[in-house]
Amino acid sequence: MAKKNNESNIRLLDGNQAAAEGAKLSRVQVIAAYPITPQTPLTEELSEFVEKGELKAEYIAVESEHSAMTVCTSASLVGARTFTATSAHGLAYMHEMLHWAAGARLPVVLACVNRALGAPWNILNDQQDSISQRDTGWIQIYARNNQEILDSIIQAYKIAETVYVPVMVCFDGYVLSHTEMPVDVPSQEDVDRFLPPYKPHTILDPANPKNYNLVTLADPRMNADGVLCHGYMELRYLLQEALQNSSETIVSVGQEFGELFGRNYTNLFWEDNIDDADIVIVAMGSLAMEAKIALGTLRDEGHKVGLLGLRVFRPFPKAALAKALEKARLIVVFDKNISYGSEGATCSEIKSALYGSQSKAAIRNFIVGLGGRDVKARELADAVRSVLPAMKSGALTTEYPEWICYI
Amino acid sequence: MKANAVNLTETEYALPGNRTCPGCALALAYRHILKALDGQVIVTVPASCLTVLHGMYPITSVTVPCVNTPFASTGASATGLVAGLSATHRKGLTVLAMAGDGGTHDIGIQSLSGAAERQEDFIYICYDNEGYMNTGNQRSGSTPLGAITGTTPVLGKRQNPKDIAAIMEAHRLPYIATANASYPLDLYEKVRKAKGIKGTRFIHVFTPCAPGWQFPYSDTIKIGQLAVETGLVVLYEVENGVFRLTAASESLARKGNLKLVKEYLATQGRFKDITEEQIYQLQDWVNTRWQCYLERAANLQPSTDNAKLDPDIFQK
Numbered sequence A: 001m002a003k004k005n006n007e008s009n010i011r012l013l014d015g016n017q018a019a020a021e022g023a024k025l026s027r028v029q030v031i032a033a034y035p036i037t038p039q040t041p042l043t044e045e046l047s048e049f050v051e052k053g054e055l056k057a058e059y060i061a062v063e064s065e066h067s068a069m070t071v072c073t074s075a076s077l078v079g080a081r082t083f084t085a086t087s088a089h090g091l092a093y094m095h096e097m098l099h100w101a102a103g104a105r106l107p108v109v110l111a112c113v114n115r116a117l118g119a120p121w122n123i124l125n126d127q128q129d130s131i132s133q134r135d136t137g138w139i140q141i142y143a144r145n146n147q148e149i150l151d152s153i154i155q156a157y158k159i160a161e162t163v164y165v166p167v168m169v170c171f172d173g174y175v176l177s178h179t180e181m182p183v184d185v186p187s188q189e190d191v192d193r194f195l196p197p198y199k200p201h202t203i204l205d206p207a208n209p210k211n212y213n214l215v216t217l218a219d220p221r222m223n224a225d226g227v228l229c230h231g232y233m234e235l236r237y238l239l240q241e242a243l244q245n246s247s248e249t250i251v252s253v254g255q256e257f258g259e260l261f262g263r264n265y266t267n268l269f270w271e272d273n274i275d276d277a278d279i280v281i282v283a284m285g286s287l288a289m290e291a292k293i294a295l296g297t298l299r300d301e302g303h304k305v306g307l308l309g310l311r312v313f314r315p316f317p318k319a320a321l322a323k324a325l326e327k328a329r330l331i332v333v334f335d336k337n338i339s340y341g342s343e344g345a346t347c348s349e350i351k352s353a354l355y356g357s358q359s360k361a362a363i364r365n366f367i368v369g370l371g372g373r374d375v376k377a378r379e380l381a382d383a384v385r386s387v388l389p390a391m392k393s394g395a396l397t398t399e400y401p402e403w404i405c406y407i
Numbered sequence B: 001m002k003a004n005a006v007n008l009t010e011t012e013y014a015l016p017g018n019r020t021c022p023g024c025a026l027a028l029a030y031r032h033i034l035k036a037l038d039g040q041v042i043v044t045v046p047a048s049c050l051t052v053l054h055g056m057y058p059i060t061s062v063t064v065p066c067v068n069t070p071f072a073s074t075g076a077s078a079t080g081l082v083a084g085l086s087a088t089h090r091k092g093l094t095v096l097a098m099a100g101d102g103g104t105h106d107i108g109i110q111s112l113s114g115a116a117e118r119q120e121d122f123i124y125i126c127y128d129n130e131g132y133m134n135t136g137n138q139r140s141g142s143t144p145l146g147a148i149t150g151t152t153p154v155l156g157k158r159q160n161p162k163d164i165a166a167i168m169e170a171h172r173l174p175y176i177a178t179a180n181a182s183y184p185l186d187l188y189e190k191v192r193k194a195k196g197i198k199g200t201r202f203i204h205v206f207t208p209c210a211p212g213w214q215f216p217y218s219d220t221i222k223i224g225q226l227a228v229e230t231g232l233v234v235l236y237e238v239e240n241g242v243f244r245l246t247a248a249s250e251s252l253a254r255k256g257n258l259k260l261v262k263e264y265l266a267t268q269g270r271f272k273d274i275t276e277e278q279i280y281q282l283q284d285w286v287n288t289r290w291q292c293y294l295e296r297a298a299n300l301q302p303s304t305d306n307a308k309l310d311p312d313i314f315q316k
Helices: A015-025 A040-051 A065-077 A088-093 A095-103 A146-163 A188-194 A232-261 A286-300 A318-324 A345-354 A377-386 B025-036 B049-054 B071-087 B101-106 B109-117 B164-169 B184-195 B217-229 B247-255 B261-265 B276-296 B303-309
Strands: A010-013 A030-033 A058-061 A082-086 A109-114 A139-142 A167-172 A181-184 A269-272 A279-284 A305-310 A312-314 A330-335 A362-367 B041-045 B066-068 B094-100 B123-128 B175-180 B201-206 B236-239 B242-245
Touching: A010 A015, A015 A040, A015 A109, A015 A146, A015 A167, A030 A040, A030 A065, A030 B071, A040 A058, A040 A082, A058 A065, A058 B071, A065 A082, A065 A088, A065 A095, A065 B071, A065 B109, A082 A088, A088 A095, A095 A232, A109 A146, A139 A146, A139 A232, A146 A167, A146 A181, A146 A188, A146 A232, A167 A286, A188 A232, A232 A312, A269 A286, A269 A318, A279 A286, A279 A345, A279 A377, A286 A305, A286 A377, A312 A345, A318 A345, A330 A345, A330 A377, A345 A362, B025 B049, B025 B094, B025 B123, B025 B184, B025 B201, B025 B217, B041 B049, B041 B071, B049 B066, B049 B094, B071 B094, B071 B101, B071 B109, B071 B123, B094 B101, B101 B109, B101 B123, B101 B164, B109 B123, B109 B164, B123 B184, B164 B175, B164 B201, B175 B184, B175 B217, B184 B201, B184 B236, B217 B247, B217 B261, B242 B247, B242 B276, B247 B276, B261 B276
Parallel strands: A030 A058, A030 A082, A082 A109, A109 A167, A139 A167, A279 A305, A279 A330, A330 A362, B041 B066, B041 B094, B094 B123, B123 B201, B175 B201
Antiparallel strands: A010 A181, A139 A312, A269 A305, B175 B236, B236 B242
16 A cells, blocks of 8 residues: 555545645646536635635636636646536537547546536436537546545646646536535645646747647648648547557556555556456446445345446546456446437446457446436345346346336 | 838738638738737637638648637637736737637627626637628628628528627727728727727727629728728727727718718629618618717717718718
């Protein structure tokens, strides 16, 4: 276990406060945000830090989330460390700019307080909002508790500024955002040692004028000096390559963080009771913590159940997951999202990760907890029990997921 | 020192050989705008004809730093540039947002209004070619009544344009001006003045579009001048709330000899199907606005000028 060399400072923080503390400790320079439930207290907290002078940053109370992300991308292009936070419709409204931030390779960090999308209106938790932004080119990290929220935001800057890919730190609305937990808040000195000021490789400057995001043709094209430069597709390839390779950075940053702060983040997912398990539950964010309770119940009944808690959804850790799941005979995936007409997003990813491996595991997918529907550990345990026969006989998979709801 | 053709800086920031259409008023306006800012500027540009002028990666026709930003986001992008420069302690640079009429009157108005309400410290220039010209001439919130466009192909546009400068004036900005590419020195002077003022500054620049409006490429300057001479375009500035007619519009007001709108309409193919009723409506719209400007113009007071403000002097 890594050595812990800082004084601990345990405070009772809800998830929004933990995120705000994380941004403050990261010494963000430009914050742009628009209030939306359940993110609102986070942005209020940050504006208070700035107005009281506790955080030297420009706080822009923009008129929309589209503008919030635009302020971040443009401020990033002149060399500032930027932060924003949003939920649900706000994230959907940002969609165009999420592509723009990733496409321009800007190290913006965004806290997404996960909430359901309308219609109809619903302000409560599920993960449909961030999952719907899966293909925008952002790294996505899901926190399981408030400590992870704070820690992940600080790490997110180091990751983003290393690989030049924006990072979304997601955490479940209300379940985490409005629930207080003890959080070890590191000192500014320690965070400064971990996270140096942002040094962009290039910025907008009249002394060395560059034109960013110009129209780029499909094919490579010569510059004025006769050098062949990338076409649009090569730029897209480089973004994919950056995401693919970012796993190493996420792990090394997590390792370094652990050495300084005593909390290790060297895996893109966490495991519980996996070694002897022939049944493995997979879930993401705080949902995995609920599943942990179900695991206890099922273990008490004599079932050999393990748990995989997904922390990093993009890049998706396919090889590592396939390895971790190689002994499983039954994989039960709980999703707080649905790709309509198909299945839960994490279930699709797990199946994709296992293709070509030696795994003969049956996979079952349950959609749970949409729009704030309470997810009870008892229901998760019931769901696992209901699909136990799949281990012995029957199809390896089903075409569509089951839902834990009243229909 | 007043700008003239001789004393303008020789440095070019918008280079020749760019990808604009022949006779493009935007190219002329942009050249003078960048000269007025001495190149000490960071530009943000949404999807527009200016994107085309700037070129295609990896070659650009301008020597100032620039970020291309999505259509709706110009005001927010300028906000971000200002905030980022301030947060990183870089001083002495002007942030210039430069959008077309579609990017200003229509899809960009929210982010512009938000930035203006916050009094963000940048210059916003709307170059107005009265339609979505980059996509081949479709109707915008700035297209005039009676104009045929790709999306008003048979009946012509049936509404007057929105008055974007008046909308921006309602934000109580420290400086608002209207200009016209056919009067580049007046435009230059206004950009220079704006450069010395803090807060959100808004300049509306009329930029005739030869292919979109269907007039000969060689007539751009004449069309722009005729727009002023008929009162369709009025040159003015509002500095800390004080309204002044400027340049050609000021002398027209003093002389009281506006030309008829139909003279302007006859020069452009886009008005070929305009009806008599629409011409009357347009003339009436021009007269009403002109009268309003005359009454507001601080530089036409005191009352010795009132004799020239008689509405009967305008031809109906």
